[in-house]
Amino acid sequence: xxxxxxxxxxxxxxxxxxxxxSMHQTLRQWHPxxxxxxxxxxxxxxxxxxxxxxxxxxxxxGYHRSLCLWSRINRGTPEQPGLVFALDRGxxxxxxxxxxxxxxxYDIFPRLWQREMPSGSxxxxxxxxxxxxxxxxxxxxxxxxxxxxYAPQIPLVQQREIIHQAxxxxxxxxxxxxxxxxxxxxSGIQDPKxxxxxxxxxxxxxx
Numbered sequence: 305x306x307x308x309x310x311x312x313x314x315x316x317x318x319x320x321x322x323x324x325x326s327m328h329q330t331l332r333q334w335h336p337x338x339x340x341x342x343x344x345x346x347x348x349x350x351x352x353x354x355x356x357x358x359x360x361x362x363x364x365x366g367y368h369r370s371l372c373l374w375s376r377i378n379r380g381t382p383e384q385p386g387l388v389f390a391l392d393r394g395x396x397x398x399x400x401x402x403x404x405x406x407x408x409x410y411d412i413f414p415r416l417w418q419r420e421m422p423s424g425s426x427x428x429x430x431x432x433x434x435x436x437x438x439x440x441x442x443x444x445x446x447x448x449x450x451x452x453x454y455a456p457q458i459p460l461v462q463q464r465e466i467i468h469q470a471x472x473x474x475x476x477x478x479x480x481x482x483x484x485x486x487x488x489x490x491s492g493i494q495d496p497k498x499x500x501x502x503x504x505x506x507x508x509x510x511x
Contacts, residue, residue: 312376316423324417334430334443343443347480349491353415354412361493364433365432367446371389372392373455379472385466386477392449400491401440423451425448430443430444431446464508481502482502
């Protein structure tokens with residue numbers, strides 16, 4: 305049984321004021337003398353769009369990577385939404401933590417918020433991530449399950465159709481999924497569920 309996206313009328317974007325308020329509320333939980341880390345688990349791995357001082361492979365416990373978020377801006381439209389990855393509750397997720405220059409936080413974060421928080425589907429949190437050089441506290445965007453864009457347990461056949469058909473301001477949904485898979489492999493990260501999805505997409509191309 306296919307899962308229908310919520311009606312386009314239910315979709316709304318956060319205002320500049322709401323984005324700014326969310327960003328400053330999050331930054332109040334970070335001390336300027338602490339290292340500034342961001343956890344990347346999907347497109348931020350292969351398209352971070354911010355300067356970095358260092359990066360490490362990292363594991364986040366309590367959340368897993370899931371293609372569970374309707375995208376009506378970046379990889380879809382209100383009329384034909386795509387799907388993007390989010391961090392959903394449960395399990396663990398391997399990704400990459402990037403260290404950002406502290407003194408550039410107010411240059412970097414407004415653009416980061418416009419990219420990650422346009423509709424408020426994520427909750428920004430500072431979470432502990434395990435790395436080979438010890439734990440770090442990193443900014444992490446996790447799924448807000450009570451938002452209309454939450455899309456859990458979409459059948460694989462429907463995922464295939466959505467991924468092949470949707471296209472947003474950042475390009476096709478298909479490119480997003482394939483680039484994320486490639487970036488994870490290049491980083492030495494194994495995601496069996498995503499690998500199965502990509503194999504299925506390659507086997508069952510839409511005409």
